[in-house]
Amino acid sequence: MELVMKNDGKFTILQLTDLHVGSMPFHEHDYLTFNHIKEMTEKANPDLIVITGDLIWSEGVEGPEKSFDELINVLNALNKPIAITYGNHDTEEGVTRSELRKMEEKIDLLVEKKHLHVVEDRAAYCVEIKDEHNTVTNVLYMIDSGALDPLKTGTYEFVHPDQVTWFNNVSKHYGGRKKDFKQDLLFLHIPLPEYKEAWEDGQASGQKNESISSPMVNTGLFTSLLLNGNVAGVFCGHDHDNDFVAELHEVKLCYGRISGFQCYGELTRGARVIELNSNQLFDTHIIETTFYQNYK
Template sequence: MADNRRRRSLFHISLLSASLLCLFLSPIPASAQPRKLRFDANGEFKILQVADMHFANGATTRCLNVLPAQMDHCSDLNTTAFLSRLIAAEKPDLIVFTGDNIYGPHVKDPVKSLNAAFAPAIASKTPWVAVLGNHDQESTLSRQELMKHIVTLPYTLSQVNPPEAAHYIDGFGNYNLQVHGAAAAAADSFLQNKSLLNLYFLDSGDYSKVPSIKGYDWIKTSQQLWFNNTSTKNLQREYNAEPNAQEGVAPGLAYFHIPLPEYWTFDSMNATKGDRLEETSSAKTNSGFFTTLVARGDVKGVFVGHDHNNDFCGELKGVNLCYGGVAGYHAYGFTGWPRRARVVVAGLNKNRDGKWGGVKSIRTWKRLDDQDLSRVDAQFLWNNPGN
């Protein structure tokens, strides 16, 4: 019976792989242009975070840290199958890939590997974005070249860098997306032209370029300047402006790869939900980005990858610091600890007149790659005290 299940699983993975290959051999339709992000008619916006796929060369790339019974038939295609199941089950409004999308040292052709890694998102026609980790560029393409390729793919909203900051900002893959109110067709919507949730994506780099500071890279002063300008001068001004002026600031979420040093604050006892199974591998220096986030006050959650065996959230000074957990089968993991991904849902408040207002709450859970695609560690990250 187990052998039959294994054969069926291999057949389905092979069939899925062939279907996704056909996707990239076909012309890209004009409809592949991504649509504007907005809350749905039920007042919700759902994000699927996929961390550390470590995709390499497909069926020939073996898995790491899986059970002995899985080893002989496990490959990158298991990552593809997991992502396809996730998308079908959750039906996200946006998919966010938070770096180490491919594992450069083992990649033969980075363009083909990127295409294959993102193929399930593209096949689903779901808007998606990506930032880079510390391993993506360890093949033959630079970080800039990788992002320049990513932005050409169907249904992506990724950007190489914001045009207004391209002349001074460090890294590649810094950008902001706005999530507007429900469509005007909804009778209970009047904020369809307001960004009610702001998403920030940043390049946390790879390795320190400062000889006296070893280890991983960090978010630079130029990126923090761009974040502050975008949040304060652009997004808050629009949020507070007529028509339909809103008070305060719209909440935000930030996504990047390498965790901030403040992630060290949490252990298995004081994290709100989830596991810490390894140390935090942050930069050896603190660039102050967490302080910048706290001072600005709009970002309610930070979501990273990098440390594969951590998937906890912890709240510090009003900001939730969360790991996505490892999704990729060619990434190191903890044997017997299923691959996983994080879901975040922002929900709108309904006003007394029955119309959707600003964001009321932000909640999260994780999905495991087991037989039932188990949903675990559901929690509220933020509730708007004004609602």
């Protein structure tokens, strides 16, 4: 399955994040999440859906793979291409990332994972978007940012150094595509440490209603993005009450909007829409649910 720019040179991505689908039998909030996924898809009519982690709860859940399987059924009903990376809650207990990736094969329109690389059961891969001439116009780098900090310097895990090396090597494969604007994007669950600097720098729009839960260890991925020179934006989830976009060194650091109802968060549930354009820098905005504001 190939992803191709539309005839008008546009391509729309819907970022869903932090679905937190719970155990079966499902809670009413899980059904709200399923309906919300459908509503956001109908509203954005995307060419690709990217889910940036915490698709399910697994700790204390009996048979988390069953919940994931039911979520796959919901995704298949959307009839849209799907790309996934995982978060800190997906595999806390009862299921592994490799098992979830195996289950992904049931997704009818799962993206083709280019340059797939797995380290410590964390996958990194590329998604290619092409034009009508079969030329790659945009590369989406998908990186599994892990779960808990194994060094215990902080709470959350850092991008693995081997993943940074992978990015440095693979990004060279896509050299020679540079225009007068940056074209590529990076998706992961846990925000990079530079999100804090970007917010403090003041070049930000949107909401920051909780602390930025970045790892304490910085393994240098953002520096690699700058050296690459063609990554325009980074998109994460993880912090349910943040949805801001902040620019740092001409790279936009973006939060998605929380999409799940079975978890904490005061923000109205929604999603982030990313509009790629063959002639200019990407644009992005938040869409919100119109039906479930009073679910609490």
